[in-house]
Amino acid sequence: MTESSSPYMSSPRVTVLAVQPGDPPFRIVEVDGEVVGTATSMTDVILIASEAGVSIHDLDDLDTVRWVGGGKFTWQEPHW
Known part of the structure; x- marks a missing residue:
């Protein structure tokens, strides 16, 4: 397999994990794999980063x- 045929895998510096109860x-x-804070909105993510x-x-x-566990508009726990 050559490099040109291998899939591109990005390694983003910022990871926003799934919604937690609270x-x-x-x-x-997380930034670079280290927990740096908790966010309740998209604005919080930008400020923390x-x-x-x-x-x-x-x-x-x-x-x-x-x-992870939902996109930028996911800020509530799923109600199953």
Whole structure:
């Protein structure tokens, strides 16, 4: 297999984990694999990343942010 035929795998610096129960519900934010804070909104993610030295210009940029357990609009626990 040559490099040109191998799939591209991005390694984003910021990871936003699934919604956690709480009042209000929150998501854990990691930068470079280290937990750096908890977010209750998209704005929190941008601020936390900035404090850790990472500028986010586009929350949909998969090379910058990885969303686990829901996208940028998921801030409530699923109600099954």
